[in-house]
Amino acid sequence: MKDFDITRPDKLLFTGLKTLVSLPLTLYTDQKTKAKETGKVAFIGKKKVEEVTVQLYQYDAKMVDKRDVEGSMDYAAAFSNQKVSWVNVYGLHDVDIIEKIGKNLKLDRITQRQILDTTLRPKVDEYDTYLFFSIKSILKDGEESLKVEQLSFVLGRDYVVSFQEEEGDHFDHIRNKIVEKLGLIRTRKADFLVCQLLDAILDNYYETIEWINTKVERLEKRVFDNPTQDIIVEMEHLKQLSQTIKKSLTPFKDALRAISSRESVFIAKSTHKYYMDLMSSCEGAIEEISSTVNSLDSLSNIYFSSLSQKMNETMKVLTTVATIFIPLTFIAGVYGMNFEYMPELKFRYGYQAVWGVMGLTFVGMFIYFKRKNWL
Structure with missing residues (x-):
């Protein structure tokens, strides 16, 4: 019983959860209120x-050009109808740069707000241009927590x-x-x-789900x-980690369904x-993480069933021992009384006889409990 102390499960859970690494999801309500x-x-x-x-990548079937550029660059002027242009921005905290990019590409003010909001749920919106x-x-961060990163894409x-x-x-x-x-x-x-970019993000989900599994x-x-x-x-x-993944995957799937179900220029x-x-793969990831949550629920039930079983076994052993010693305690109590006229007190072999009766009682009860499979 050293490795399995019996304690209140609710108290254990409350104490243990306070020590968990908090999930990296914050609402930043103060910043939103100020904005x-x-x-x-x-x-x-x-x-x-x-x-x-x-970074700016421009490519077609024949050539590719890669270079670092300034955030204030006129991207619209640099784009070419004959080539695909991919601008990748690292960092969202510089509002001026995001606004300049938005002005160059004529992004709606709502879009700029959504790009800068790291709490935004996965979604897709179509505008004129x-x-x-x-x-x-979502990727694992160390061995105990997740790293959640907000990404946005503008497709022209x-x-x-x-x-x-x-x-x-x-x-x-x-x-x-x-x-x-x-x-x-x-x-x-x-x-x-x-x-391809969305598929790479989905691969990260699968990698994280495999780690949790x-x-x-x-x-x-x-x-x-x-x-x-x-x-x-x-x-x-x-x-908690699994639910975080599931909460992010579900709107991701909805966004992909919205793209797939309507025509867009x-x-x-x-x-x-x-x-x-890609939507089919996303549905597979949701099924996988849902299965993981169900497995954890089943493990919780098994744990508490095992806890209850251990407690029952302990109580059964203690009850059996107590039951065996009840008649022995009765015999010892009778002959421990201080009455002067007790017939057995003058018997020469009384002490040995009492020990014999107690021993036979113990053996008899032990055999009986064994046959009943109580031991």
């Missing part, structure tokens, strides 16, 4: 890079602008495809590039082999099948 009061476009979130940097996508990327007829909170490796393989001319990306338009498998072994109190705390933590009919496939 509403001033009426200005404002950054809602936490600064994650020191300086905003901008562009499509706007908002999405969250021949350009894509992506906004990231920080520099990361989400799209390194896509850049490599562009530079090395791998796959179809150099032969397709901007709508195909956005599909690995931790769940380890928990399963511990629950069956040696259930300890810290297991339930870890299970609740994994549930910004997405060619030949590209629709890729968005449909």
Whole structure:
């Protein structure tokens, strides 16, 4: 019983959950309130890079040009109808740069607000000159928490602008495809590039789900082999992480369904099948994380059933021992009385006889309990 102390499960859960690493999802209500009061476009979130940097890729089937550019650049003038232009912005905290990019590309003020709001749920909006996508990327951060990053995409007829909170490796393989001319990306338009970028984000979800599933498998072994109190705390933590992923994937799927179910001048009919496939993959990810949540719920039930079983076994042993010693205690109590005229007190072998009766009683009750499978 050293490794399995009996305690109140509700008290254990409350104590353990207070020690969890908090999920990286903050509403930033103070910043939102201040922005509403001033009426200005404002950054809602936490600064994650020191300086905003901008990269520009321009490519077609024959050539590719990559360079770092200034945030104040006139991007619209630099774009070419014959080439696909991809502007990638690292960092969202510099409102002036985002506003300049928005002014150059004639982005609606609402779009600029949504780009700067890191709490925005995944969505898609269509305007006269562009499509706007908002999405969250989720990756593991260490061994106990998730890193949630807000990403936005603006899709024009021949350009894509992506906004990231920080520099990361989400799209390194896509850049490599562009530079090395791998796959179809150099032969397709901007709508195909956005599909590839969204697919890269979805891959991050699958990677994170696989990481959580690995931790769940380890928990399963511990629950069956040696259930300890810290297991339930870890299970609740994994549930929170899983629910965070599910809350981000569901609107992501809805956004993809909205793209796939309607015609848009910004997405060619030949590209629709890729968005449909992406939506199917998103549905698969949702089913996978839902299965993970169900598995954790089942593990919780198994844990508490195991806890109850352990307690029942303990109580059964203690009850059996107490029951065996009840008649022995009765016999010892009778002959421990101080009456002067007790017939057995003068018997020469009385002491041995009492021990014999007590021993036979113990053995008899032990055999009886064994046959009843109570021991």
